[in-house]
Each structure stands twice: as structure tokens, then as C-alpha cells.
Amino acid sequence: MAEPTDTLEESLPDEIHAKLSDILQPDETIHFSTTSDIRLDGAFGEAWLLATNHQLIAYSPDGGGPPDIVRLPLSEITSIEVKDLVGSGQLKARTANSGATLSRFTKGLNPKFSDVAKTLETLVKEAQPGIENDKLLRGKLARSASGVRCETCGTVIPPRHDVCPNCLDTRKLLTRLLMYARPHWKLGTLSLFLLLTATFIGLLPPLLMSELIDNVLGPISLSDPLFKKEDAYSQLYLLVGLLFLINLSQSSLSAIRSYILSKLGQHVTYDLRNEVYQHLHQHSLSFYNERETGRIMASITQDVGRLQDFISDGLQEAIRDILTIVIICCILFYMDAKLAALTLLPTPLLVYATLKFSERFHRNYRGLWRRWAGLSALLADTIPGVRVVKAFAQEDREVGKFQVISKDLFEGEVRVAGIRSIFSPIMSFITSIGTLIIWFVGGGSVLEGTLTLGSFVAFTQYMFRYYGPVQSLCRLNHRFQRASTSAERVFEVLDTQPDVVSPPNAITLPRIEGKVEFKDVAFSYEQGKPVLKDLSFTIEPGEMIGLAGHSGAGKSTLINLICRFYDIESGQIFIDGHDLQDISLNSLRNQIGVVLQDPFLFNGPIAENIAYGNPDASLAEVVAAAKTANAHEFILRLPDGYDTPVGERGVRLSGGERQRISIARAILRDPRILILDEATSSMDTETEAQIQEALHRLIQGRTTFAIAHRLSTLKHANRLLIIEDGELAEIGSHDELIAQDGIYARLCHMQTELSKLRAL
Amino acid sequence: MSQLTNELNILPQDAHFYINAFHDLALEVTGEIYENVTVERAFPLKAPDEFIVVKDDQKDEIGIIENIRQLDQDSLDVVQDALNQTYYLPKIIKIHAIETNFHIPKWTVDTDRGPRMFEIPSSRRDVRVVGGGRVLLRDADGNRYEIPDYRKLDVESLAFAETIL
Numbered sequence: 001m002a003e004p005t006d007t008l009e010e011s012l013p014d015e016i017h018a019k020l021s022d023i024l025q026p027d028e029t030i031h032f033s034t035t036s037d038i039r040l041d042g043a044f045g046e047a048w049l050l051a052t053n054h055q056l057i058a059y060s061p062d063g064g065g066p067p068d069i070v071r072l073p074l075s076e077i078t079s080i081e082v083k084d085l086v087g088s089g090q091l092k093a094r095t096a097n098s099g100a101t102l103s104r105f106t107k108g109l110n111p112k113f114s115d116v117a118k119t120l121e122t123l124v125k126e127a128q129p130g131i132e133n134d135k136l137l138r139g140k141l142a143r144s145a146s147g148v149r150c151e152t153c154g155t156v157i158p159p160r161h162d163v164c165p166n167c168l169d170t171r172k173l174l175t176r177l178l179m180y181a182r183p184h185w186k187l188g189t190l191s192l193f194l195l196l197t198a199t200f201i202g203l204l205p206p207l208l209m210s211e212l213i214d215n216v217l218g219p220i221s222l223s224d225p226l227f228k229k230e231d232a233y234s235q236l237y238l239l240v241g242l243l244f245l246i247n248l249s250q251s252s253l254s255a256i257r258s259y260i261l262s263k264l265g266q267h268v269t270y271d272l273r274n275e276v277y278q279h280l281h282q283h284s285l286s287f288y289n290e291r292e293t294g295r296i297m298a299s300i301t302q303d304v305g306r307l308q309d310f311i312s313d314g315l316q317e318a319i320r321d322i323l324t325i326v327i328i329c330c331i332l333f334y335m336d337a338k339l340a341a342l343t344l345l346p347t348p349l350l351v352y353a354t355l356k357f358s359e360r361f362h363r364n365y366r367g368l369w370r371r372w373a374g375l376s377a378l379l380a381d382t383i384p385g386v387r388v389v390k391a392f393a394q395e396d397r398e399v400g401k402f403q404v405i406s407k408d409l410f411e412g413e414v415r416v417a418g419i420r421s422i423f424s425p426i427m428s429f430i431t432s433i434g435t436l437i438i439w440f441v442g443g444g445s446v447l448e449g450t451l452t453l454g455s456f457v458a459f460t461q462y463m464f465r466y467y468g469p470v471q472s473l474c475r476l477n478h479r480f481q482r483a484s485t486s487a488e489r490v491f492e493v494l495d496t497q498p499d500v501v502s503p504p505n506a507i508t509l510p511r512i513e514g515k516v517e518f519k520d521v522a523f524s525y526e527q528g529k530p531v532l533k534d535l536s537f538t539i540e541p542g543e544m545i546g547l548a549g550h551s552g553a554g555k556s557t558l559i560n561l562i563c564r565f566y567d568i569e570s571g572q573i574f575i576d577g578h579d580l581q582d583i584s585l586n587s588l589r590n591q592i593g594v595v596l597q598d599p600f601l602f603n604g605p606i607a608e609n610i611a612y613g614n615p616d617a618s619l620a621e622v623v624a625a626a627k628t629a630n631a632h633e634f635i636l637r638l639p640d641g642y643d644t645p646v647g648e649r650g651v652r653l654s655g656g657e658r659q660r661i662s663i664a665r666a667i668l669r670d671p672r673i674l675i676l677d678e679a680t681s682s683m684d685t686e687t688e689a690q691i692q693e694a695l696h697r698l699i700q701g702r703t704t705f706a707i708a709h710r711l712s713t714l715k716h717a718n719r720l721l722i723i724e725d726g727e728l729a730e731i732g733s734h735d736e737l738i739a740q741d742g743i744y745a746r747l748c749h750m751q752t753e754l755s756k757l758r759a760l
Numbered sequence: 761m762s763q764l765t766n767e768l769n770i771l772p773q774d775a776h777f778y779i780n781a782f783h784d785l786a787l788e789v790t791g792e793i794y795e796n797v798t799v800e801r802a803f804p805l806k807a808p809d810e811f812i813v814v815k816d817d818q819k820d821e822i823g824i825i826e827n828i829r830q831l832d833q834d835s836l837d838v839v840q841d842a843l844n845q846t847y848y849l850p851k852i853i854k855i856h857a858i859e860t861n862f863h864i865p866k867w868t869v870d871t872d873r874g875p876r877m878f879e880i881p882s883s884r885r886d887v888r889v890v891g892g893g894r895v896l897l898r899d900a901d902g903n904r905y906e907i908p909d910y911r912k913l914d915v916e917s918l919a920f921a922e923t924i925l
Contacts, residue, residue: 042844044874086804087904088848092783099782104845108901142902149900156864156879156900363923370884485863 010034016048016059023071028052031123034116038088038104040068049091049103049116051123056093058102070100074127082117082139089113089141093120110141117141173487174480180268181311187264194257195316199323201250203331205243206461210454212239218453265312273304276493284500285565286525299493303486310483318476321469328466335455339442343463346433347470353430354474357423362478364419368412375405427471434463500567506584512576512591514541514672514703516562521571523561531557532726534571544704546714548744549723555707558723559675562705563592575673593671593702595695597678599662601650606635607642609650609661613669621668629664630694631657656687663694674699676706711748720744771814771823777835785842787814787822794822799842805890808847812839850876852897852907855917858924864900865924871905878903883924895925 012033033050040060047060058070076095083090091103121137216235332340445451516539523532532554547555573580601609611617626632638644650658708714722730722744730742737744775789784796794816802811812825850871857868866879878899880886886898893909910921
């Protein structure tokens, strides 16, 4: 395990210092000393790397033998190299005529050794003034690969968690959760009151039973001359009546309580769910990029549901269980303290067994769940790929693969079944010990006459009611954990501050001309990996700009920045002379229309999809927009016309049809700035012609940014921006750029060659 | 098939590997000398000794060693050593404990390279059974470990392993 070490200065143990004393000159001082966790011979263990004012020393104890000591004079070092290998890393230094590996380390120390390498670079530069700088340090160590560690405590943060569970205060979390219940405190208090009453009443019947045996049924056998049958009957009726009342009130109380509780839980869920969803929409795209869709969806559906379950069931059950245990103990000890103490003896055993079993259960169930997941993954993989399986005649192999996984699952199930089948018998056996004690000790007391028969029976009944709550309290911890994980995920969504926000005194843009100006704009999605560097250009209103360049050059990023889906790192972007940062987000995006390569339609009628950006548009406007977008005809061919539902994500329409709807959507919005992101790729020629025509109408009089891989689609562009490695490589009209004979000319040339090939 | 494999740039058997003055791996083949070469496994799991790709210091492929056992003994030793350094893969010989804290199982083990503790964030993603009982593990920081055959572990270790596999 990697212990995060902040400092490179670790104090050198005296024994190592003593061993190095022969090597060190009297005037040598140690600049820094640091440890790694793999020795030079490849075994795990502490090894040292030291830098003095003269030399680098690697000191690595060799299992049993003499230590490995490597020395390199600082003044001769020509390069320092870090190697990021598979499963470990190395630090190597070279001089003009030799070289040596100085340290080996596990990946957890990557950050530390990145720093070590930089420090060494500085030291070497100090020792050799005037050395050529840029070649001294080579290689790069990647950050942690699969897991992420908490920055404060170094604990590994579980996947899909995002919050360090160690630094998380469970109690604080649950208190915060309860704050959501506070507006409904009346309901809460009422249900708690009902809960207490119902629990109390529920514990009365054994007492009645004891009364019945001792004072009504018992005396009969004594044939007491003073015994009056009528009195006994009236007492019997009284007890029967009481039991009836108790049962009735208990049932009705619990019915009311459960309704109130569910209502309370639903209230909290309702508030929380809406708050989470509302908050989600305030986040910028980077929030979504960093998280999986399923995970975000789960926090709205699953997590919130679990919290409700915890508030309405978990908490209350815990209170009820504790209360029941306390009351039963009181009653038992009141009836017969000695017997009570003996009866409760098996409790620790029961607690222990329950804890052990639930842990094993949990572990094995998880394993089982993994095997099930493996099986589903295989199915999800093969069934859609059945064409390939058949084409290569690999049915038998697929069946074989399935059987292997299926066998695994079988074995897992059998193991869990084994645990499950011994669980209940063991539990009943432990509880039966209590009965044995009551029979043995209590029975004796009855014979001795120190305990009444009624108390004996009541004892037995209470004992059985006692074990249930004890067991469920044992499982409470697990429930608590689950709820706090869910709470932490929900609160994580709520606590993340949106990173792209309108400033407090944002300008509301009037209808703009469409002038776009970039001034030294730099941007990166991840720190240290710049996507755009010092980009500057000015686009006049109404101009159509084609964006071209290799994939990954930064074209889509540029467009994301105009929409302000992300905030830039440095520089400024101006729209009609206003800094993008000063404009309210809504008024900016209201003037931008987007047509994407794979247009996203929402489940609903076509008309609604066209009017997505302008819900108030009249039907006439919708039809006009569809006509301009060349979509009117195919829409009318559908039996339900504009009311045809498009299906989830628009699956019921073809790609070209979806595209024309999204163009109609953009037309209806009448944006001043239009963005076409690969709007015509992956269409057949005829569809493309129709779409091109529609687009041509759309771009009239608007500032347009079009990204296209097929350069022929950019022929209407006034100017072309060629982006290369995040920098503006070329700008100008088609003819100008061809004359320049640069990147664009080369791209054009390649595509003509390609289309010639295709034509063959 | 033979026509297909003709395209592969298989190094001749007299290719000689040695460690140069810079403690880098070097290759001498058909009269040419390449300093500071790197060796990479094409099939790290299935065939760790076969199809070793040799690259020069610009990371361009020089050729492929079909099987390192065909090399002369000195070359074999240095190539083997270089591979072992690149693919640092301690073998787990005993599992002392797997404790789950905050959903993360923390393993305490003995390996052939010494004792070690590590965390595996997601057993589903980072634990792979690759056939013949061989298990590959990747810890939170990207370090790798293997259990050569989990079925041959001692009873205590096996009990721990089975809850994860």
C-alpha cells in the first residue's frame, strides 16, 4: 500500500548514515533523502535515494547480502529518466559514458517520484550551470490508474462513490438527512408517539395470559370451596374483552402509524428527488462528462428511494426494537430477576452468531451477484452478436462458454444455499437454549412454589419476543451503512457547485448581430493537457465559417466554448463586443442554434420536438419550419402526421429524417449564431442533397460555424479555420488556402484521391 | 497461413542481446547495433516468452523474437531480466487477510517479492481469472499481482480467495 508522503525529506536512519559514511566526503552535505518501496533487486522493501551536493546515491539493502550501492556524480549526469512500466516504475540516470537505475517503485509512488525527478533536475542544473535544459528530464509517470485516492487521508475511494467514505461523517450525514424531515415534524412526532404506544400495548398480552392462568383457569383444579364459577366467568370475559381491545387498538394504531410514516417518507423523497433533479440541470457538461449516466440516474431513483426506506422503516424499526428489548427486560426482571438473568444468557451468543452469519452471507451474496452479472454480460454480448456467431459457425463454442459460467453460478448458489440452510436451524437452536433454561430453572421454581404458572408461561412468551428485535438490531449497522452511502451520493450531487454560472449582474443580450471574437483563448478539459492554445480570430456577422482539421484537433471544443458549455482557462471570448463571462447564460444560448451529427430527439410527437426550443410556437410556425427544413413531406406521409411519436431518442425515424427535424428545430428558434456539427455525415447522397438544401436556407444571414470531415460540404463557407493541435494553423477562403498549399490543401488533396478511389 | 506470417519481422536466431555501458539493453543483429532497446510482450498472459517485440529507443519496432528460448543463454538472461522489470508481477503465495473497509477489500499477502498490502477498488474489474486457476489482480494504484493457481493455495488463503472470485 502506498503511504502518501508529502515531503521528499525523510530523515535518514542512523544505521544507513553510518554505512554511507565511507562514501561521503567530509565536506559533503545531504540535500535530500527519500525512500522507495521496491529494492533494486526487485523485492518489496525500503530503499533509499540520496542527493548530496556532489553525487546521487542509491542505497538498497539486498536480502542478506551486501547492500546495492549505486553512485553517480551530479556534475556528470546528462539525463534523468522516469519509466512508467507495467506494474511498477523506475528512475534512471545517465552520464556521458554510463548509466544506472537509481530507484524502483510501485505505482502508488508515481506522484512522489515525479517530484523526485524534478528535484533531481534542479540539482543537476545547479551542479552544471549552462547545461542544455530540455533534454535533461525524460519520461512521464501517469497518475494512479484504476482507483482514486482521497486527497486528505489516502483512502481508496470506491468506484462510483466520488466521496471519500473515511472522511465522511456518517452521523452528520444522517442528521442532515433528518433535516429534510423537519418541515414534517408534526407527522414525525405523531408517528413516534403512535409507535411507542403500539409497542407498549403489543407487549401486554403475555401479562393477560399470566393473569388468566393464575387467577381464572388455575384455581379450578384446586376445587376450592370458596371458588365461585360466576366470578371466574366474569373475570374470563373481562380478560377476553381486554385482549380484544388490545388487539384491535394495536392493529389500528399500526395501520395509522404505517400510513403516517410512509407519508412522511414520501414527503422527504419528493422534496429530495426534485431538489436533486433541479440541481442536476444547473451543472455544466463537465459534471456529466465525469460521471456515468447510469450512476446519475441511480442517485435520483435508487438512492433517494433507499433514503426513504431508511427514514420511514429503518429508523423507526430501530427505535421500536430498542424499546421492545428494554420493556421486556424490565418486565422479566420485575417478575423474577434470577430467572430473567439466566434466560437472557444466550443473548451474546445470538448476537455473535447473527453478526458472523450476516457477514458471510453478505460476502457470498456479493460473489453470487458478480457471477450473475457475468452471466448477463455474456448474454448481452452474444445475443446481439448472434449474426457473427452464426457466420463463423461458433455456436458450440458459445454454448461451451455459457456452460462454464453457468457452472460457476451453480456452485456459488449451492454454497449460499448451504449457508442459508444452516442459518435458521442454528438460530432456533440458540433460542431454544433460552427455553431449556426456563423449563429447567423456571419449572423448578414453579414446583417449589416460588413462581406462578402464569408467570412461567409469560416468561416463555416474552423470551420469544425478545430475540427478534435483538437479531434485527444486529443487522442495523448494515442498513445504516447502505443508507449513508446513498445519502452521501445524493448530497454529493447537491453539494457540487455548478462551475459555469451567470455572474450576479449578468447582461441580458439583446438580439445580437453575430460577431464572434476569440482573444488568446486557452482551454483544457484536464489540467496539463491543453486542448486549445492561444486561439485568436474575429468572425463578422453573417459569415459562414468552416472548421476543419484532424479529429481531436479541438474543433468541437471550440464550439463548446462559444456555447459556454465550459469556461475557458485564459483569454476572452466576445459576442458582439460583450465578454461571454458577463452575459447571462440563458440570453446567450437563446441566440444559438445547434444541429448535431446525431440529433437527439426526445420521446414525444414530432411537433413537440420541432418546437423544443420555442414551446409557444404556433402550429403555422412549426409547419413553416418543417417546410424550410425539407421535412414537411415525409412528416405528412406518416399516418399521424405531426403528431407521430418519435419513440425514445427518435428511434422510429431514419437518420436523415431526424436530422431534418433538428434543422426545423433550429430554424424555428431563429438563432443568430448557428452551429452545424457534422450535420451531413453518414447520409446517403440524395438525403444529403435535401439536407444541404435545407441547411443552405437556414444559414442565410446567420453567423455559422460548420464542422465537417468531408470538405466538399464546406464549399459555401466564406472562410475556413484550420485547427491543428489546438492552434489556429490557417485561416482564409478555400481558394486562398489552396494557394497557400498548407494543411488544408493537403487534406483536400487526400479527399479527392479518396473519392476517386471510391468512384472506381 | 505461411504467406500471412511471412509479413512478420522475425529476428534471426543469432540476434544477440547484452547490457551496454549505460546499463541499457542493447541488440546486435545482422551486423547492426541498437542501443537502449525495449522489449514488450505481445501476449503477456498467454505466451509470456513468445512474440517479444523489440523496439529501438525511438519506440519503432526492430523485430520480433519468436521465442526467447531460441536465443543464446546470455541473451536469454538479459532479455528475461528486462521483461521481468517491465512486467513487474509479484506472485501471491499466501493470503493472510482480506478485510473490507469502506467497501474496499484490503489484501494482506505474502508474495515471492516479500510481504505486501494493497487495496482492490472493484473486484469485478480488477480481479481476472484467466483460466487454469490463474488470477491476475490490479490494485488501486495500478500495481499488478498474480496468483499462479488459486486452487493450489493453502486452505486459509483459499477461503479468502473464494469470497472474491
